[in-house]
Amino acid sequence: MTLELLGKGRELADSLGASLCALVLGAGLEPEANTFASHGADKVFLVENQALRNTLPEPFAEAIGKLASQHGPEILLIGGTRRGRDIAARAAARLETGVITDCVAMVLDEEKRSLVADRPSYGGILVSTEVCTTRPQIATVPPRAFERASPRQGQRGEIVRIDVELTPPKTRVVQVTPKEVKGVGLEDASVIVSAGRGVAKKEDLRILQELANVLGGELGCSSPLAEDLKWLPLERLVGLTGRKVKPKLYVACGISGQVQHITGMRGARTVVAINSDPEAPIFQQSDYCVKGDLYEIVPLLTEAFRKIRQGSVTS
Amino acid sequence: MVRTVVCAKQVFDLEGLKVDPKARSLITERVERKISDFDKNALEEALRIREKHGGSVVVVTLGPPTASVAAKEALNMGADEAYVIGGVDVEQLDSRATSDILAAAIRRIGEFDLVICGDASIDMYSGQVGPRLAEKLGIPQVSHAKKVTVNGGVVTVERDLEEADETVEVPMPVLLTVTKETNEPRIPTITMIIKASKKTIKTMDAGELGAPFATSVKVLKALAPMTKRRTETVEGEPAVIAESLARQLIREGVVDG
Numbered sequence: 334m335t336l337e338l339l340g341k342g343r344e345l346a347d348s349l350g351a352s353l354c355a356l357v358l359g360a361g362l363e364p365e366a367n368t369f370a371s372h373g374a375d376k377v378f379l380v381e382n383q384a385l386r387n388t389l390p391e392p393f394a395e396a397i398g399k400l401a402s403q404h405g406p407e408i409l410l411i412g413g414t415r416r417g418r419d420i421a422a423r424a425a426a427r428l429e430t431g432v433i434t435d436c437v438a439m440v441l442d443e444e445k446r447s448l449v450a451d452r453p454s455y456g457g458i459l460v461s462t463e464v465c466t467t468r469p470q471i472a473t474v475p476p477r478a479f480e481r482a483s484p485r486q487g488q489r490g491e492i493v494r495i496d497v498e499l500t501p502p503k504t505r506v507v508q509v510t511p512k513e514v515k516g517v518g519l520e521d522a523s524v525i526v527s528a529g530r531g532v533a534k535k536e537d538l539r540i541l542q543e544l545a546n547v548l549g550g551e552l553g554c555s556s557p558l559a560e561d562l563k564w565l566p567l568e569r570l571v572g573l574t575g576r577k578v579k580p581k582l583y584v585a586c587g588i589s590g591q592v593q594h595i596t597g598m599r600g601a602r603t604v605v606a607i608n609s610d611p612e613a614p615i616f617q618q619s620d621y622c623v624k625g626d627l628y629e630i631v632p633l634l635t636e637a638f639r640k641i642r643q644g645s646v647t648s
Numbered sequence: 649m650v651r652t653v654v655c656a657k658q659v660f661d662l663e664g665l666k667v668d669p670k671a672r673s674l675i676t677e678r679v680e681r682k683i684s685d686f687d688k689n690a691l692e693e694a695l696r697i698r699e700k701h702g703g704s705v706v707v708v709t710l711g712p713p714t715a716s717v718a719a720k721e722a723l724n725m726g727a728d729e730a731y732v733i734g735g736v737d738v739e740q741l742d743s744r745a746t747s748d749i750l751a752a753a754i755r756r757i758g759e760f761d762l763v764i765c766g767d768a769s770i771d772m773y774s775g776q777v778g779p780r781l782a783e784k785l786g787i788p789q790v791s792h793a794k795k796v797t798v799n800g801g802v803v804t805v806e807r808d809l810e811e812a813d814e815t816v817e818v819p820m821p822v823l824l825t826v827t828k829e830t831n832e833p834r835i836p837t838i839t840m841i842i843k844a845s846k847k848t849i850k851t852m853d854a855g856e857l858g859a860p861f862a863t864s865v866k867v868l869k870a871l872a873p874m875t876k877r878r879t880e881t882v883e884g885e886p887a888v889i890a891e892s893l894a895r896q897l898i899r900e901g902v903v904d905g
Contacts, residue, residue: 390779391788415809419791422743422776426783431744431864434774454870455674455771456662461870466863503788503822507804508815524903548903573662582902592667592872599875603902605893617669620878621896623889633890641894641905 334412335365336372338474339482341439342410343373345448348441351407354378355490358396359385370490372482377492384499387506388416392499394423399497401428406469408448413473421473431465436472448472456573457596519569519576524550524584527571527598528564530557531587531608531627535564540628541586544635553578555594572597586627590615607631650703650798650820652694652762653754654727655781656687658711658718659771672871681717686766688725689826692833693796694764695726701798703761704728708753710746711738713851723844724836731757735853742865743776750777751784752859753852762803763823767792775825782823790816791825 339355346353354376355369366379378400384392397420401409411421413435425432436450448470454461465471519525526545528538538552545552552569559570571578573593579600586607588594595618598604606619607627616622623630664679683691694705707722707730719730733753741749754760763785768775775791782789794813795806803822807814808829836844854861882889898905 389788390791394779394783415792418775419779419789422779423783423789425744425776425864426747426780429744429862429864431742432774432776433865434776449868454773455665456773458662458665458667458872459674459870460873462868464866464868466866504790504816504818506814506816510813512810512812582897592665593663599873603897603900604877605897616879616881618875618877620880621893622879622881623893624881625886625889629886630890633886634894637887637890637894638903641891641898 336481341479374490390419397424398427413475430467432471522551524548527553529555529588690764747780748861752857761820778825
């Protein structure tokens, strides 16, 4: 995550003619500091303190607040993990400044030396373009939004150890249980075949599953199927209240196409919609529109892929 | 006895929103307003703590007092008191100003043991107000709480981080933020609503709280993203449609041939 911040940070610093500093807070983090020094940071501030051991927001915000007051950065980028977002907001309160959270795009207004950032709002229905009028400008960046910094040959930032006096946190961490990684991963699927209300019975999802199997894809659905009918688990829900996906191919079967669903599938490269209602709004948001019966089309499509592949193997 | 303050934001029901494709803006007419989802979980958690340990639940919200669906909803669910802070245009407030006003209001209300907020509001989803408020009140924060247990003056919280579940212990006063996994908010019964109708919504004026507030983040524009799609109708007999579509998708390289 920090390498992604360094990648974007380097670009911003170069445009502003400013230096790029990495702030490394914790205990036993010298290897990380070395990595950042070789990946484009001009300076790496290394703060090692027992209070920072458990990544609790209070001492982190205190450390960031104190260092920022001392060094006056123009822009502070913080990783948009749950911990990172907590820390950013708490640090911003200390520094009496703003945070633009979840920035998916950032450009500079070079004249004002200000960051102009895009972030999703209203569950992704809108993209909001925001600026922070006070300094430092703090932005949190979601994972995988920007390219990681690559190592820089022959250039090495300076590592500066700093002692910061920190208040011991009142919160005591009793237990940490790492999570098991779950199976589905709709966000990583390259093909998603999604079901909507046009599918009449739960058993009929099999037809869509077969198409997904042929394409090496995953089965998804719109909100009524996961939230009301509960035919599929929530982790297969695409939309406002579910996953935001970005497959190469998204096949919407019997989905009407309310904005709440579109919000989840906007990132797809190519969208195919199959719906028997020729007026369905989904067609406005699709590349290929099949105005017909999914019960007829989907099995034929599965068959067509099978045939073409067999043909290409034999020829 | 646990004195809890819950912060609740009034939002549009996102499920009811539509987009004007020309203006690329939200159509909010006739869309209902309600308490933001996770804030309702915050109130539910506060009510459960009161039922178990005694004490009080006070809800604070910002907005025009006459139109406070949030305050009414909170009283219906069983909050002892609901304050609406008026005298400010909520549309113009960012997280910084909001948390500054809330901090001043909470101090005005009096002593407290717990402050509970939703993890984030469903509209802006920035998740800043909880942590900022904790900093302003000078108390620790525990976010993403899944399970909350109060024992004497200490709160044990099981929390959900992306890569791990974490259990922490923290002395009160403390600020917690919760999500929809924390609990299932109660739906007020008619009896509860009748009981609540005897309570009055209390008001405060943001300008009279004796704390200055300022904004930092300015929204330059907020537009519905419009992905340009080809909207090409594939015509013909079903079998022809299927085959030409399959070939086209392979040609485009979105599926393997």
